[in-house]
Amino acid sequence: MKVTVCLRPFRPAGPRVEPERVGDKAIVHNYGHGGSGWSLSWGCAAEAASLAVAAAAGRPIAVVGAGAIGLTTALRLVETGAQVTIYAADLGPETRSARATGVWSPSSRVGLADAVAPGFAERWQGWARASYAVHQQMVGLAGDPVEYLPQYNIPGGEEADVAPVRQYLELDRQLRGLTPPFGDLAGDRNPFPGRSVRGGAIMVFSVTEYADRLTRQFLLRGGRMVRRSFASREEILALPESTICNCMGFGAQAIWQDAQLVPVRGQITWLLPQRDARYALQHDAVGVVSRADGIVVQYYGPNDDWGYGDADETPEPAETDLALGRMHRLLG
Secondary structure, X not given: OEEEEEXXXXXXXXXXXXXXXXXXXEEEEEEOEOOOHHHHHHHHHHHHHHHHHHHHOOOOEEEEOOOHHHHHHHHHHHOOOOOEEEEEOOOHHHOHHHHOOOEOOOOOOOOEOOOOOOOHHHHHHHHHHHHHHHHHHOEOOOOOOEEEEEEEEEOOOOOOOOOOOOOEOXXXXXXXXXXXXXXXXXXXXXXXXXXXXXXXXXXXXXXHHHHHHHHHHHHHOOOEEEEOOOOOHHHHXXXXXXXXXXXXXXXXXXXXXXXXXXXXXXEEEEEOXXXXXXXXXXXXXXXXXXXXXXXXXXXXXXXXXXXXXXXXXXXXXXXXXXXXXXXXXXXX
């Protein structure tokens, strides 16, 4: 068993995907996706890559950050024939993206209803649909980077629903019909006799395999990866490339002085993979996902405010005990 903590990079105004000119450098920002980084990665990457290619005019391009957003942006860039180098202090399993829950969640803490710009919902829908289409291309590949698992939602338990202080955007209805439907399960379809259960199929990312596949594709297409830490924006601006894609996630708060960027802490307890028990469930504010690379057990809290503003990445044993205890009582 291991415990990891990830800081989701949340912006009330939503992800920042836009260009900026700083001196003689063209900066393309692509960060602030909250809990939707993997889910929205390809749609945002395509938009950011288009901006970067236009600014670079055939010159080399730098991508700062090697998480889900950095990898997909860099891959979209090399596919255009651009010369691309990823610069990052953390690579592969060291990144915060490697600690993600790994489920399709395109509107998870993606913005606040009273803070996003007009037209954001339509822009988000474009990102989500474009990303979903690419994720679908990964289903059935060796290593199962993307797959579908049955999920069971079981009401009840000790945790009472508490309304969040903030009005988070709820946009999933715009994607109705895109994903498999959920419904009440009865008879042999309900594996929890005596309980009311809703179920359906969810898209799950084997983040370990997915990130490794993207890294290999990027390198095979001629991309370069350089391990480098940056203590300031000036150090990034000193890179030799004239066009830089900022895909730093929560790291952009300090380096790019984005006061909007807020950490949302999320802790995961990892159990050994179980190949013969592949499903997901939610009950009593706890989620479990039996991924190919390990079983994720996560306490979600009473609402989306859980973890908001908490930048502590130290594992909390009490949270692990709570999550495992509730699952033990459910599954016996």
